[in-house]
Amino acid sequence: MTADKHQQLQAQIKKLDSISTAPAILKPLLDILRQPAENVPFDKVVELASYDGAIAAQCLRLANSPLVGSRQIETVRTAIAALGIERVRSMLFGVCVNQVIPKEKWVLDPVAFWRHSLGCALVTQRMAKGIGYPEPDKAYLAGLLHDLGFLVNSILYNEDFRKCLKLALDRRSALGLCETEILGFTHCESGQLLAEHWGLPHELSETARYHHDVTELKNAGPLVCLVHLSDLLCRVCNLGYGYEEILSVELGRDSAWIPLVTAYPALSEVDLVRFTLDIEGAMDQIVTTVDSVFGKTAAAGKS
């Protein structure tokens, strides 16, 4: 991205607050997103979830879904206890983002977007736990937020971003390549700027920026490498951006694999076929979560 384009994008992002109607809970929610799940006060989450009737209803719907359990849950408080802070936190974030993007501005299929984001969160966390990375919660969050740039592109560059998606769909290629061609920047760059604008921790904005190419970083840390690999795994497990991409990936020789396996030798003991099958096995859970939380909202957004 050129320096001019960077400045222009930065200025546009600053205007985002006035353009979109960010829900009131966004700011306090971003505060709790910055903390490890175990440090988040339970009452604070109940308060945020109860703020909006639609959000509270979605909490209850998910808590009463077959994914969680069969007993009847009637209050937001018990729903959150049943769902767990982590799931509620990502759900709140999802609902929030759905409100940030006006319905007519969605370019990617919102269901596909959320399946990919939640899938990536889950895979990053599983991989982090598997190799002994000390902060699996942070890994989850980094996976969840890695594609923030799509929000910027959808809201601020809607028409051109639609062209990007159409081109990617026609070519069945990676969306980022088409963004560079049409917009002059990718969702990685706009994602980094939004993360910075929202005051997210540096590691998260770095992940948003470099998750497609860790070689651009001098010393890529484990978090961005984990998200990069998880993003690829999700895309080969049909949790991509809602179109069939032509993709072949050699994870064992990927640019993110090498620094990660050096820092965490346990990674070399991971059978990648087995790990992929585990992810495929967890797909149903991701799909159920997304459909029960965002399904109706998203479907409405599409029409």
Added chain:
Amino acid sequence: MPTDPAFLKIRDLIYRISGIYQSEEKLYLLTSRCGRRMTAVGAKSAAEYLEHLTTRGNRDAELRLLLNEITIGETYMFRHLPQLEAMRNVILPQVMQTKGAMGFKRLRFWSAGCSTGEEPYTLAMFLLEESAKQLAGWTFDILATDLNDNSLETARAGIYGEYALRNTSETLRKKYFKVHGEKTLQASDQLKSQIRFERVNLSDGTKMLFLKGIDVIFCCNVLIYFDLASKRRVVQHFYSNLMPGGYFFLGHAESLFQVDDTFRLIHFPGTTAYWKAPAGKTGGGKK
């Protein structure tokens, strides 16, 4: 309901011995298949059945019977579409480029352990359809081998019922099959002529040495019955059988982890394959 930990032990045993893996979310499939064998041997619990698989005198035979249960119903045409998508989108263009550069216009495929023929017939239909598209001007041959004479006989006859054809479109049925019985279709002569059926024992090192110049090998749910040393030998043979740049597909849930490190694992949407990288080639991915 929480899974009986003995089933997890059975899952891990099967993975260790055969390379077939069932994720925790899909463990119910294994549980139901074990259930059938448990009834057959009279085991009252998963723990007792685990004993049948590990410490009883007939453990090898029982393990084989369980593997049969696990892979049962695996054979019908167009069963694993992601493999064909990977062929269409990446493997064929790549292999054609490599071979084209050497002046070849012929591709060779091998269905190793073809059982009753569903896999090679699928491949033949797929390639014939591609012949009108990217394979125009190219020829191909398909070698289909199995150890079992009865299976080969069925495969040569090419007569299939609804189960085998459940994923085959009406268009392809009309194009490549003729009516045989009330509920069966038979592969047309054109389809049959694309495939050479042959009896091959994958453990026969001499025979294996003679099979050369293959571009893609399919060997699904066959190696699971081999012990580690035999598995390694067969996989090394496959490596020699393949052209540089060739690919090797296993069954969906099979893994070569700690069996082989000469092949390189490539992920495609919905499937994985092993790649024989041409000398000096460092990366196989396309993102």
